[in-house]
Amino acid sequence: MTESEEGAPLRSGERRDGGRRMRIGWPRRVFSQVLLMQLAIAAGVTALATGLFLAPLSAQLDDQAMRRALAIAQTTAARPGLAETLGSTEPVPQGPVQAEAERIRRSTGAEYVVIMDDRGVRWSHTSPGRIGRHVSTDPSEALAGHEVMQIDNGTLGRSARGKVPLRDHTGEIVGAVSVGIAYESVRDRLVSIVPGLLVHAGGALAVGALASYVVSRRLQRRTHDLAFSDISALLAEREAMLHGIREGVVALDDRGRIRLMNDEAQRLLGLGPQHTGRPLDEALGPGRTTDVLAGRVTGDDLLTVRANRVLVANRMPTDDGGAVATLRDRTELERLGRELDGTRGLIDALRAQDHEHANRMHTLLGLLELGLHEEAVEFVTEVVGVHRATAEQVAEQVRDPMLAALLVGKATVAAERGVPLTIGADTLLPDRVVDPRGLVTVLGNLVDNALDATAGTAQPRVEVELRAEGRTAVLRVSDSGPGIAPEHRELIFTEGWSTKEPPRHGQRGIGLALVRRLAERQGGSARVEAREGGGAEFTVVLPEALAHELDEAAAVRGDTR
Numbered sequence: 001m002t003e004s005e006e007g008a009p010l011r012s013g014e015r016r017d018g019g020r021r022m023r024i025g026w027p028r029r030v031f032s033q034v035l036l037m038q039l040a041i042a043a044g045v046t047a048l049a050t051g052l053f054l055a056p057l058s059a060q061l062d063d064q065a066m067r068r069a070l071a072i073a074q075t076t077a078a079r080p081g082l083a084e085t086l087g088s089t090e091p092v093p094q095g096p097v098q099a100e101a102e103r104i105r106r107s108t109g110a111e112y113v114v115i116m117d118d119r120g121v122r123w124s125h126t127s128p129g130r131i132g133r134h135v136s137t138d139p140s141e142a143l144a145g146h147e148v149m150q151i152d153n154g155t156l157g158r159s160a161r162g163k164v165p166l167r168d169h170t171g172e173i174v175g176a177v178s179v180g181i182a183y184e185s186v187r188d189r190l191v192s193i194v195p196g197l198l199v200h201a202g203g204a205l206a207v208g209a210l211a212s213y214v215v216s217r218r219l220q221r222r223t224h225d226l227a228f229s230d231i232s233a234l235l236a237e238r239e240a241m242l243h244g245i246r247e248g249v250v251a252l253d254d255r256g257r258i259r260l261m262n263d264e265a266q267r268l269l270g271l272g273p274q275h276t277g278r279p280l281d282e283a284l285g286p287g288r289t290t291d292v293l294a295g296r297v298t299g300d301d302l303l304t305v306r307a308n309r310v311l312v313a314n315r316m317p318t319d320d321g322g323a324v325a326t327l328r329d330r331t332e333l334e335r336l337g338r339e340l341d342g343t344r345g346l347i348d349a350l351r352a353q354d355h356e357h358a359n360r361m362h363t364l365l366g367l368l369e370l371g372l373h374e375e376a377v378e379f380v381t382e383v384v385g386v387h388r389a390t391a392e393q394v395a396e397q398v399r400d401p402m403l404a405a406l407l408v409g410k411a412t413v414a415a416e417r418g419v420p421l422t423i424g425a426d427t428l429l430p431d432r433v434v435d436p437r438g439l440v441t442v443l444g445n446l447v448d449n450a451l452d453a454t455a456g457t458a459q460p461r462v463e464v465e466l467r468a469e470g471r472t473a474v475l476r477v478s479d480s481g482p483g484i485a486p487e488h489r490e491l492i493f494t495e496g497w498s499t500k501e502p503p504r505h506g507q508r509g510i511g512l513a514l515v516r517r518l519a520e521r522q523g524g525s526a527r528v529e530a531r532e533g534g535g536a537e538f539t540v541v542l543p544e545a546l547a548h549e550l551d552e553a554a555a556v557r558g559d560t561r
Helices: 030-077 082-088 096-108 183-222 228-244 263-269 280-284 288-294 331-369 373-397 401-416 436-454 511-521 549-557
Strands: 014-017 020-023 112-117 148-154 157-167 173-182 248-252 258-261 302-306 309-317 323-329 421-423 462-469 472-479 525-530 536-542
Touching: 030 096, 030 112, 030 148, 030 157, 030 173, 030 183, 082 096, 082 112, 082 157, 082 173, 096 112, 157 183, 173 183, 248 263, 248 288, 258 263, 263 323, 280 288, 288 302, 288 309, 288 323, 302 511, 309 331, 331 373, 373 401, 373 421, 401 421, 401 436, 401 462, 436 462, 436 472, 436 511, 436 536, 511 525, 511 536
Parallel strands: 421 462
Antiparallel strands: 014 020, 112 173, 148 157, 157 173, 248 258, 248 323, 302 309, 309 323, 462 472, 472 536, 525 536
8 A cells, every 4th residue: 555645545456646546447348358358368378379389399499400410420420431441540630531521510510520439539520639539428329339319518518419320331330420510509590480489479469459359349339338237237127127017028039039028928928938039930820919029010009819818019120130029918908998888888778778768657657647557558568578578588599698698688789779689590509608708708799790880771680690519609690781891801800900990998800809719719710701681690610619418417416426
């Protein structure tokens, strides 16, 4: 710890700059940290590679020098007549052996070429004054017939040496040849290699630094120059937000594969974590929901149906070619909206009935004041009988209480709207419906659409037929409205498609989509055809919508066993 000019202590890693305390430490940005780490790695790898190259280079140069000396010695010992000359002359500076050795030394660049007899006495040397003297190093291995390579010190200093025996024509050893390469030349060669090696290492380091900078700049753009702590905090906040909001969020990559789903999206779409990474078409299957999420259907607040849920989807493309889609569950809102429509219709029907009831009461009062008591009794009997006959007819043909109640209510609403709603003569549905609520949804939507279609026509008429074929329930609703054009008979079952103006509380184009979805979930079908005489006829087939007759009989007995 040091003292600043103002006397305040400075911690290690800090310095004073213009009266301000500046902290010198590890950078926070991802770009800076990655760049420094890559530069450190590149420098370390370069230094390591250079060291690994230089470490064996000295030994390799020594070995090359010794092998070169040995090769010169072998060539010299193999010269014809050298052994005989050694035996027939004296070891003098002007002798033929010295002349031949000097010629070889000059031509090969060796430091010395020494030829000795079997006693180790020199017959040649670089310094003529040493001729006739015993060699300074031990020649015993060479005189014993062995070839020797070594780095050793002699009269001329340190050198790389090669020694071979000298044999006469009979093969007998008569001396030895010793050749030396100056060790300074080997060291100079090593030193001369180092600058070039450092230049190449520096070039490799520069290329690595440039590549590191390019990679770091790209990383900087991809991470928006954030710090690691910021990225970690953003990831934690994203996870908390995605799993905390009550809207489904689905993220897709540029290939249309699911990259991310939060818990709500998995619930709404009926998917699980195992579907992450799969293509959208494979995970969801074909349909409007897939088309909306994949961007093949564009727009804001697009309606779609998944299983029995009504969803509102919005899709926003991302910079990397993918997209993020949000999903909101409108099932409950749609149900409340339909209940509101039904309540309004019921209120209108009650208001009309109240008006009609007032007229009937006035009529009854007038008959009583006029003293026409028999006519008053007949009038009351007729009015009550009509309503009783209608309810009894429905209950007799449709045994399920929920469906029967629905038809009675719809008949009342239809009557107040001036549309006769009749029950088909072939209608007969036993009281063994497996899912009455599902049939109520299907039948209610079809009847509502039929009443809307016949509104304002000259001779409105709606007919409902329900019948059982084994365990299959067949629903048929026909109307005398304008009908459905052939090219629109499939589109009307698509979510969001409608020919009517949307209500104030929401959107249209959901009812028939729900009808088909419910039918397909049970392996059935929903279709529309032209009605004879004009209008449309909707037919819904629901396999296994009815329980077995044995089950019904057991339910009647109470299954007391």
